[in-house]
Amino acid sequence: MGLSLIVLAAGQGTRMQSDLPKVLHPLGGVPMLAHTMASGAAMAPERVAVVCGHGAEQVREAVAEIDPEAQVVIQSEQLGTGHAVLQAAPVLEGASGDAVVLYGDTPFIRSETLEAMSEARAGGADIVVLGFMAEDPGRYGRLVTVEERLLRIVEYKDATQGERAIRMCNSGVIMADAATLMQLVGEIGNQNASGEYYLTDVVALGRARGLTAEVVLCEEAETMGINTRAELAQAEAAFQARMRAETLENGVTLTAPETVHFAQDTIIGRDATVEPYVVFGPGVTVETGAVIRAFSHLEGCHVSRGAIVGPYARLRPGAELAEDVKVGNFVEVKNAEIAEGAKVNHLSYIGDASIGRGANVGAGTITCNYDGVFKHRTEIGPRAFIGSNTMLVAPVKIGAEAMTASGSVITSDVEAGALAVARSRQVTKPGLAEKMMARLKALKAAKKG
Numbered sequence: 001m002g003l004s005l006i007v008l009a010a011g012q013g014t015r016m017q018s019d020l021p022k023v024l025h026p027l028g029g030v031p032m033l034a035h036t037m038a039s040g041a042a043m044a045p046e047r048v049a050v051v052c053g054h055g056a057e058q059v060r061e062a063v064a065e066i067d068p069e070a071q072v073v074i075q076s077e078q079l080g081t082g083h084a085v086l087q088a089a090p091v092l093e094g095a096s097g098d099a100v101v102l103y104g105d106t107p108f109i110r111s112e113t114l115e116a117m118s119e120a121r122a123g124g125a126d127i128v129v130l131g132f133m134a135e136d137p138g139r140y141g142r143l144v145t146v147e148e149r150l151l152r153i154v155e156y157k158d159a160t161q162g163e164r165a166i167r168m169c170n171s172g173v174i175m176a177d178a179a180t181l182m183q184l185v186g187e188i189g190n191q192n193a194s195g196e197y198y199l200t201d202v203v204a205l206g207r208a209r210g211l212t213a214e215v216v217l218c219e220e221a222e223t224m225g226i227n228t229r230a231e232l233a234q235a236e237a238a239f240q241a242r243m244r245a246e247t248l249e250n251g252v253t254l255t256a257p258e259t260v261h262f263a264q265d266t267i268i269g270r271d272a273t274v275e276p277y278v279v280f281g282p283g284v285t286v287e288t289g290a291v292i293r294a295f296s297h298l299e300g301c302h303v304s305r306g307a308i309v310g311p312y313a314r315l316r317p318g319a320e321l322a323e324d325v326k327v328g329n330f331v332e333v334k335n336a337e338i339a340e341g342a343k344v345n346h347l348s349y350i351g352d353a354s355i356g357r358g359a360n361v362g363a364g365t366i367t368c369n370y371d372g373v374f375k376h377r378t379e380i381g382p383r384a385f386i387g388s389n390t391m392l393v394a395p396v397k398i399g400a401e402a403m404t405a406s407g408s409v410i411t412s413d414v415e416a417g418a419l420a421v422a423r424s425r426q427v428t429k430p431g432l433a434e435k436m437m438a439r440l441k442a443l444k445a446a447k448k449g
């Protein structure tokens, strides 16, 4: 009795003025489609069909990343929402449970709302439609009801004056037994003002066969669809506001919440602190008690308990900071594990590296990880001390408790406990500076005179 999810994502999104398919525009750092799929995923669907049309190949790649189990079906001509759902028939073949239809460009439907729809189904309604009371009903489809019963959905274009006065609108989300839904969808015609196959017609078709239909209402904010860049910006603002509120509720200190930007999957532990102007890209986990100081940018990384990051730090994918690590200002870390208590406090690049427990990496240290073609690793042992401005030319290993002299260019391994000095020797000539200066001043005077 598994649930089937049908996500409509074939529309062109002309008003986005973009080469990127609409549903792939990022919201909270991930494609907006990922939000829709995540609300559906919370219902643990057995089958997921994503109906694609415009930019199908790009959408297919994105879907594979979001949910490798999801199946992409192609709607080559956009003949309407009913026609779109019909394309999912092969995926739903033999399904015994319910199906729910969601839109890829309507990312804020909460999983609790879908649960409420499931409950209405369990309560005996054959078809459940998610509706909302519209502030301005505009061109939404109207829900024609008598008491609790939904009689039909009428599209704005086809509605009478009287029907247009209805404020209860169709969100587009609909739930019914999968086999029944597919059967009804197969019967939809296109004799209407738009000449389209309207999914909404399943209500009247179902009722004509004696099925019952009900409305579940949600907040209008949940049904926000994205059609333009301006709406995308509004959606981003709404998403950020919600994440900030949730993060505060979870016991995280945000000193200036309105300046912090989250991704859809950001996880921050209780009693962590995030200072102003921090940006979280996708894939970040920050554990309890960690401090992310101002103006830091994090993505695809893990910050353990008690670690301190920033100000002005950049953690890129694969940065793994163990407990009590310090990564300071103007430090970039990529694909590198930094073990417990190690410090990289100033102006460094640590890429494709591992740094042992308690090691100290001096200011201006660079792991020279790239030779122009290949990437190479740097390994720094526990409690090693890397002098300021050391260039670690990878592949290279620095042993436990070894040291490098500041300004060294390290091109070969340094054994445990050794000190490596790899810089040119200093030559100091007494009095030469004074002499040079006198000569330059004399030259300048001669020029003037």
Ligand code: UD1
Binding pocket: 008, 009, 010, 011, 012, 051, 075, 077, 078, 079, 080, 081, 082, 083, 084, 103, 104, 105, 106, 139, 140, 141, 142, 153, 155, 169, 170, 171, 172, 197, 198, 199, 200, 225
């Ligand atoms: C639809 C509903 C309307 C509802 C509104 C809510 C119908 C007939 N109308 O209208 O009652 O109030 O949504 O926003 O269902 N799509 C496809 N293939 C198609 C057509 C659409 O995949 O052939 C996708 C679109 O990409 C979009 C979604 O379905 O994600 C809805 O399509 P859209 O054209 O926006 O429908 P509306 O006219 O807004």
Ligand code: MG
Binding pocket: 225
């Ligand atoms: Mg629409």
